[in-house]
Amino acid sequence: MNKKPIIISLISVLLFSVLFGYSLVFSGVYAFKGITLSFKSSNNIYLDSGNLYKTKLIFKSGKSLENKKITSRCNIFSKFIQKKDDLYLFELQYLDNTCRDNKISFRDEENEIIFMTSLNIHSELSIYQKLLDLNDEKLQAFHSILKNKINIFSQYKTYSKDLGISHYSFLKKKRTLKELIYTYSVVNNIVEKRTEKYIVPIVGEKISTNANKIPNALRSYRSDYTDGVHHGWDVGDTFGEKVVAIDDAIVMRVVSNFDYSDLQKIKKSETLTKEEKLRNLDLLRGNQVWLKTTRGDVIFYSHLSNIFTGIEEGVLVKKGEPVGTVGVSGVPEKNYADYHLHFAIHKNPYNIARAGKYDIEDYMKWDWYYKGKDKNYIIEDQSNLFEGN
Structure with missing residues (x-):
């Protein structure tokens, strides 16, 4: 039995869970007061990324959600996109890249919470802070894992941007690919920079031999x-x-x-x-x-x-x-x-x-x-x- 793929898989799970608090798998089902969260294109929000500051969510409800807005303590924008039977597709965008509150909710006419869940909030800074604490061996392993995963998910790059409720699995895979590429760019920058020497902190000076x-x-x-x-x-x-x-x-x-x-x-x-x-x-x-x-x-x-x-x-x-x-x-x-x-x-x-x-x-x-x-x-x-x- 070849143990190498198993070891790489374990490293992958460990690094993703320790560094980012999530795994690249389906996020589960959440139910609250008759509303069920059936799907998230991602559980992750990257506040300072060009296109990863938003996510799509599918809710199941016996009552109409078409006129509802997702709310948060952060400045967000939510939009109802599509309905199919008792499923409702929403898009959620974070507009404030400094807010770290990860709770989102639906409220009724009396402003009472009728549904609440949470997301993982990331920034470029928070990713760097965790990655910089990896030694070269673990960083290189993570770099290779990301590169391999990008190759696996690259087939979903060309799927239409207008995928809806009926194609939710593709929505998730497209989003996963984008997250992998984003994280890889950060890791790759660190890997490359680690091959360079430090410069002297005063221009024109040399390190003393005194x-x-x-x-x-x-x-x-x-x-x-x-x-x-x-x-x-x-x-x-x-x-x-x-x-x-x-x-x-x-x-x-x-x-x-x-x-x-x-x-x-x-x-x-x-x-x-x-x-x-x-x-x-x-x-x-x-x-x-x-x-x-x-x-x-x-x-x-x-x-x-x-x-x-x-x-x-x-x-x-x-x-x-x-x-x-x-x-x-x-x-x-x-x-x-x-x-x-x-x-x-x-x-x-x-x-x-x-x-x-x-x-x-x-x-x-x-x-x-x-x-x-x-x-x-x-x-x-x-x-x-x-x-x-």
Whole structure:
């Protein structure tokens, strides 16, 4: 017996269920107060996709639904399309790409709910957040699965756009094909980007070979309230230099309101926990931007003097896009003038059970690149990580 197709099938089910909370199969039958939801062309809404922000639904009812509207807390548009016997075909469109409420319902003349069900609401951002937490092996497997499924479903691409109630199975298959193509485009972009090196975050600069400006350099003067180790690189020396994204990335965190009084929150004790030391170190970063790259790594940009308008949590940025400027925020000495960008890269542990579920403190606990490596190894190897070095 060939076990490979079985293994691939299991990977397919696992990845689709963990990443998107759905499977590419018939979604089931739901009944409520005499109304039955018999069919959905898809249980998924992709808010920022060109044509996947809508779905078709077939309801079975002994009472007419022709004059009913599907309602939601989100801004939606619903349209009755066709009736056949006791079946009613509706199209539903989400008009607000920021709303995440997934409940939809029918209401009677007294505004009482007579039917309710839910959909899976997705955005490009939410898909990226989950996919970026897959290692290369799982991402490549998912890439292959999607490609194979697209080949299987491609025969339904040419069916008429006007398919109605009598052809509901084709409606579903056409929609499945569109969802597969959409997801594949996102996965394929990540796969391609992962073959590229990171760029240096200040244009024209090179990554330092100075042993004091690379990961694992000692910072013994703060070892009583942090781990006393430099987690990243220092680059640049001019106040106001532009800092750019080292890769296509999601903005995960922005701290833009640093005040020197914040440093009073630093805890000092011989019994500090690892978590408390990490929080102390976070205060020393001052104004900062965190980016999650296509590799799933999280970059901490620290000591920024300014963060550009539009750089907000949840925004997708392109490689080389400016995010802020060099400064010294977070440095305890008020007259400190050694301007530089400090940036650390924390390596994704690729735990599929946590995909898309990490929080700020998790990112701080991830190991930084080259943790535990000696300076000679780092200086020799960092050219494999960054372009132009």
